[in-house]
Amino acid sequence: xxxxxxxxxxxxxxxxxxxxxxxxxxxxxxxxxxxxxxxxxxxxxxxxxxxxxxxxxxxxxxxxxxxxxxxxxxxxxxxxxxxxxxxxxxxxxxxxxxxxxxxxxxxxxxxxxxxxxxxxxxxxxxxxxxxxxxxxxxxxxxxxxxxxxxxxxxxxxxxxxxxxxxxxxxxxxxxxxxxxxxxxxxxxxxxxxxxxxxxxxxxxxxxxxxxxxxxxxxxxxxxxxxxxxxxxxxxxxxxxxxxxxxxxxxxxxxxxxxx
Numbered sequence: 001x002x003x004x005x006x007x008x009x010x011x012x013x014x015x016x017x018x019x020x021x022x023x024x025x026x027x028x029x030x031x032x033x034x035x036x037x038x039x040x041x042x043x044x045x046x047x048x049x050x051x052x053x054x055x056x057x058x059x060x061x062x063x064x065x066x067x068x069x070x071x072x073x074x075x076x077x078x079x080x081x082x083x084x085x086x087x088x089x090x091x092x093x094x095x096x097x098x099x100x101x102x103x104x105x106x107x108x109x110x111x112x113x114x115x116x117x118x119x120x121x122x123x124x125x126x127x128x129x130x131x132x133x134x135x136x137x138x139x140x141x142x143x144x145x146x147x148x149x150x151x152x153x154x155x156x157x158x159x160x161x162x163x164x165x166x167x168x169x170x171x172x173x174x175x176x177x178x179x180x181x182x183x184x185x186x187x188x189x190x191x192x193x194x195x196x197x198x199x200x201x202x203x204x205x206x207x208x209x210x211x212x213x214x215x216x217x218x219x220x221x222x223x224x225x226x227x228x229x230x231x232x233x234x235x236x237x238x239x240x241x242x243x244x245x246x247x248x249x250x251x252x253x254x255x256x257x258x259x
Contacts (some may be wrong), residue, residue, distance in 0.1 A: 009215050015105065028251075068105055070129075072110070075129075075154065078106050079145045101155075103121050103146075107125060123157075129158065130236075135153035136149025136150075155169065155236055164242075166238075170207050171209050173206045173249065174247075175247050176200040180228075199229060202228075207249070220251050227257070227259070228258065229257075229258060231255060235247045
């Protein structure tokens with residue numbers, strides 16, 4: 001009976017040879033260095049550094065360019081600085097700071113053509129606006145973060161610090177969300193974790209509606225004061241200064257009027 005003998009060097013596989021080390025992935029403030037694998041050589045995987053891959057959060061415009069003019073119905077918005085403290089004065093780490101959804105319009109495009117009508121951008125420079133959270137392209141221009149986005153991605157105009165004063169744009173409506181039910185139908189109290197997210201609220205303000213191809217505006221199907229049922233996962237959520245929840249969404253996401 002033949003016996004196969006394995007030496008300790010042949011029978012043991014080093015974990016360094018079997019698994020890749022993550023030490024080759026090093027993050028800095030503005031760059032990531034990634035190491036590549038060399039081909040299999042003598043049963044060992046070797047790490048070999050390659051060129052650095054630079055990942056920037058925003059496209060940086062060189063200082064030699066002193067003007068940026070949006071085209072079409074696009075808008076250039078200077079992003080509002082993220083909150084660094086809580087309302088109680090506690091400093092927030094960068095990872096805990098919420099992504100801003102507000103800014104100031106600094107430039108607008110020439111507008112667009114709808115049918116036979118030329119429609120100008122309704123916003124003007126200096127307007128304080130709120131925009132969709134993940135819309136647009138971030139650009140670092142003149143040392144400041146800006147956002148280039150479509151006019152339709154602007155949710156509304158907000159001249160104060162209180163979201164209830166927002167003036168919705170286009171076909172959007174601003175709704176004050178109803179408070180979540182505190183009890184079940186049987187009278188049992190619900191914990192915060194078990195409370196269902198409400199999809200009912202009261203309309204606070206409505207937008208002016210976009211122009212159709214004939215250059216006319218049609219009234220929206222809802223009006224301020226209406227209690228409505230809306231799609232649960234639509235729109236942009238906001239917290240008012242009074243602690244109330246608000247949502248801005250398109251009128252097409254409103255499913256019914258309750259009375």
